[in-house]
Amino acid sequence: xxxxxxxxxxxxxxxxxxxxxxxxxxxxxxxxxxxxxxxxxxxxxxxxxxxxxxxxxxxxxxxxxxxxxxxxxxxxxxxxxxxxxxxxxxxxxxxxxxxxxxxxxxxxxxxxxxxxxxxxxxxxxxxxxxxxxxxxxxxxxxxxxxxxxxxxxxxxxxxxxxxxxxxxxxxxxxxxxxxxxxxxxxxxxxxxxxxxxxxxxxxxxxxxxxxxxxxxxxxxxxxxxxxxxxxxxxxxxxxxxxxxxxxxxxxxxxxxxxxxxxxxxxxxxxxxxxxxxxxxxxxxxxxxxxxxxxxxxxxxxxxxxxxxxxxxxxxxxxxxxxxxxxxxxxxxxxxxxxxxxxxxxxxxxxxxxxxxxxxxxxxxxxxxxxxxxxxxxxxxxxxxxxx
Amino acid sequence: xxxxxxxxxxxxxxxxxxxxxxxxxxxxxxxxxxxxxxxxxxxxxxxxxxxxxxxxxxxxxxxxxxxxxxxxxxxxxxxxxxxxxxxxxxxxxxxxxxxxxxxxxxxxxxxxxxxxxxxxxxxxxxxxxxxxxxxxxxxxxxxxxxxxxxxxxxxxxxxxxxxxxxxxxxxxxxxxxxxxxxxxxxxxxxxxxxxxxxxxxxxxxxx
Numbered sequence: 052x053x054x055x056x057x058x059x060x061x062x063x064x065x066x067x068x069x070x071x072x073x074x075x076x077x078x079x080x081x082x083x084x085x086x087x088x089x090x091x092x093x094x095x096x097x098x099x100x101x102x103x104x105x106x107x108x109x110x111x112x113x114x115x116x117x118x119x120x121x122x123x124x125x126x127x128x129x130x131x132x133x134x135x136x137x138x139x140x141x142x143x144x145x146x147x148x149x150x151x152x153x154x155x156x157x158x159x160x161x162x163x164x165x166x167x168x169x170x171x172x173x174x175x176x177x178x179x180x181x182x183x184x185x186x187x188x189x190x191x192x193x194x195x196x197x198x199x200x201x202x203x204x205x206x207x208x209x210x211x212x213x214x215x216x217x218x219x220x221x222x223x224x225x226x227x228x229x230x231x232x233x234x235x236x237x238x239x240x241x242x243x244x245x246x247x248x249x250x251x252x253x254x255x256x257x258x259x260x261x262x263x264x265x266x267x268x269x270x271x272x273x274x275x276x277x278x279x280x281x282x283x284x285x286x287x288x289x290x291x292x293x294x295x296x297x298x299x300x301x302x303x304x305x306x307x308x309x310x311x312x313x314x315x316x317x318x319x320x321x322x323x324x325x326x327x328x329x330x331x332x333x334x335x336x337x338x339x340x341x342x343x344x345x346x347x348x349x350x351x352x353x354x355x356x357x358x359x360x361x362x363x364x365x366x367x368x369x370x371x372x373x374x375x376x377x378x379x380x381x382x383x384x385x386x387x388x389x390x391x392x393x394x395x396x397x398x399x400x401x402x403x404x405x406x407x408x409x410x411x412x413x414x415x416x417x418x419x420x421x422x423x424x425x426x427x428x429x430x431x432x433x434x435x436x437x438x
Numbered sequence: 439x440x441x442x443x444x445x446x447x448x449x450x451x452x453x454x455x456x457x458x459x460x461x462x463x464x465x466x467x468x469x470x471x472x473x474x475x476x477x478x479x480x481x482x483x484x485x486x487x488x489x490x491x492x493x494x495x496x497x498x499x500x501x502x503x504x505x506x507x508x509x510x511x512x513x514x515x516x517x518x519x520x521x522x523x524x525x526x527x528x529x530x531x532x533x534x535x536x537x538x539x540x541x542x543x544x545x546x547x548x549x550x551x552x553x554x555x556x557x558x559x560x561x562x563x564x565x566x567x568x569x570x571x572x573x574x575x576x577x578x579x580x581x582x583x584x585x586x587x588x589x590x591x592x593x594x595x596x597x598x599x600x601x602x603x604x605x606x607x608x609x610x611x612x613x614x615x616x617x618x619x620x621x622x623x624x625x626x627x628x629x630x631x632x633x634x635x636x637x638x639x640x641x642x643x644x645x
Contacts, residue, residue: 241498245527246452249547253458256551265550272548279527315569315598317577351600353569356577364599409599 055149056097062141063093069137075126082125085118089142108150112162115143116169123176131177132188147199151206159203159210167196240278248275262310262348269311269349276314277301294327295319296354296361303331304352309342316354320361322414329390330363330414336386337365337410345369345408360396360416366409371402387412443470444558447490449481449509450474450525451500455547459494459525462551469558478504482512485520492521492558495541497532507539514540523561530574533567537628544568560603564618565625572597575624585627593620 066086076082092114096107122137123130130137143166151159170192174181184192248271255268297316304312322330334352341347347369355362391398391412402408446469450456456474463469473488475481477499485493493513497506506524513520524536524544533544543566545557557566572594575586586594589610596606603621607614 241527246455250454250458252548253454253462257458257461268550275548279529313569313600315573315600317573317598320577351569353573353599355573355595355598366599 055145055152058148059093059096059142059145062145063089065141075130077127078125081121085121085125089114089118104153108153108158111146111149112165115146115162115166118142119166119169120172120176123173123179126177128178131174131179144199144202147203148206151203152210154207155211156204156207159205159207160200161203163200163203164196166199170196244278245275248278265348266308266311269313270305270308273301273305273312273314277305292324293321294324296322296327296330296363299327299331300334300352300354300363303335303338307338307342310338310347311349312338312352313349314352314354317356320354320356322361326394326414329394330361330412333387333390333412334363334365336383340383341365341367341369341408345371347407356416358416361414362411363414364409364411366407368407371404371406371408373404443468444492444562445470445472445488445490446558447471447473447475447481447484447488447493447520449476449478449493449499449506450496451476451498451503452496455496459554462554463558465551466555468555476503478506478508478512481509482516485513485517489517490520492523492561494523494525494558495536497524497526497536507535510536510539510541521561523557523566530571533571534628537567537625542566542625544571546570556602564603565621567594567597567621567624569598569600575628586624590620590624593617594624 066089070076070082070086092110096111122140126137147159147162147166150162154161171181174184174192252268252271252275255264255271258264297314297319300316301314304314338350338352341350345367347367349368351364351366353362353364353366355364387410388398391414394414396412396414399411399413400408401411446463448456448459448471450459453476456476460471460474464471472490473484475484481493481495493509495506495509499506510522510524513522522541522543524533524541525547526532526536526544527547536544542564543557543561545554545566546568549557549568560566576591576594576598592610593606596609601609603614603617606617610617
């Protein structure tokens with residue numbers, strides 16, 4: 052904005068120079084009025100804290116048009132056809148630039164077009180009949196008009212980019228602050244809370260090896276993991292419609308206190324909400340199966356993200372079963388296979404008597420990622436960035 | 439080594455954790471804790487005097503007590519035949535730092551007594567990589583110029599699913615010794631990996 056004001060004063064100075072040094076002015080009274088009015092307007096813009104931006108922009112554009120048309124009136128007839136300097140050429144450009152800064156590309160283009168379209172009136176006021184203009188003279192008028200439009204557009208683009216840069220800088224600053232805060236919290240969690248939780252868990256281990264107590268210890272271990280995860284989770288806000296499969300499964304595992312579930316993940320593993328919900332429901336069914344049938348001591352729940360797909364495996368150390376036996380119980384068929392196949396994935400079951408069971412769900416990422424990519428864009432456009 | 443318990447040096451600054459480790463390991467008689475150190479200088483002195491089979495080292499030794507990584511460096515130079523097992527909070531970035539310093543294995547503080555005993559026994563014959571680190575490596579290293587072979591990735595996958603070395607051997611139909619060789623290769627690659635890659639991996643995890 053300061054830059055535009057500076058340009059405006061330059062333009063006004065140029066007007067004064069041309070008016071007094073250039074001579075040629077036919078109607079000194081009207082020229083003086085125009086000069087004084089422009090000077091006052093520029094001074095007011097400089098001093099006043101502009102509140103009603105819309106009104107001011109409109110007035111500014113009106114001034115620009117008035118100056119252009121007045122130019123034809125103040126100068127001797129047919130002056131517009133000469134290439135003598137006019138004292139009104141630069142100031143309208145400043146108005147167009149102001150529109151570009153405040154209203155972006157569309158504002159700049161519209162203001163440029165309005166000023167450009169006022170040129171014929173300047174010609175009329177200068178007693179030049181449009182019909183008698185030569186082709187080249189017409190081209191000059193059109194080019195002059197277009198130059199205002201281009202100026203508005205260019206300033207709009209530049210202003211937009213400046214705004215983006217500033218926003219980026221602000222966001223970066225916020226992120227740095229968030230990171231510092233996170234570091235501080237992480238240190239506290241590590242030095243204090245995690246040590247105490249670890250001690251509690253060790254006590255429980257010393258008390259007894261009963262499965263119920265092991266499950267309590269595993270519950271504490273999950274709290275430790277959750278606290279650690281808190282400190283290292285992604286500091287950037289997760290886009291709308293996308294969730295972290297690791298967090299969702301951690302929550303699911305936390306609800307299961309009949310059996311210790313050890314969750315291992317290669318990362319947060321971002322999936323669209325609907326896909327993640329299906330995967331979590333399938334895993335919930337598998338865990339229920341383990342509790343009901345496997346007589347297992349512990350369960351490993353592993354989430355691995357690879358180039359092409361996400362693999363979730365549920366493995367227990369229970370009794371297992373003979374391969375070849377009918378494994379398509381209704382739960383497995385409906386809740387697990389149907390869900391995973393709906394996502395375009397595959398289910399693989401491996402088991403041997405006494406060797407535990409492993410069920411592996413393989414979900415292609417291609418589809419998930421596609422949906423996930425449209426999510427963030429829509430989310431960013433739809434919601435204003437954190438204030 | 440049946441009948442011949444593994445001689446262990448514990449380097450850990452929290453007395454309660456030290457006690458817990460001792461109780462957990464000595465329960466089944468396969469391991470004897472021959473020394474306990476709370477800071478880095480004491481750990482180095484004890485290692486010189488006792489020459490244990492395995493050193494169990496906590497990476498964070500608290501303010502003024504030196505760092506676990508220093509202890510690992512000292513042991514690697516002066517006692518290259520002492521096997522080093524790192525005990526840590528279980529963050530992949532920490533594990534990576536330890537392996538880079540020359541540790542032979544890592545266990546998370548979230549392990550059970552049985553897992554800890556198994557890890558101490560296993561580190562004598564080969565590297566011990568925890569499931570979290572295995573999963574992390576699969577997630578992080580799959581894009582960066584593929585430094586791991588398919589077989590090594592298979593081994594990592596199995597580790598992430600909680601298999602022990604014997605089960606991995608069975609699953610991949612290879613010898614336990616071959617599993618150890620793959621693990622050793624992975625460890626070596628992590629240790630000598632270009633620093634920039636490791637920094638990126640660590641940063642991705644600690645954004």
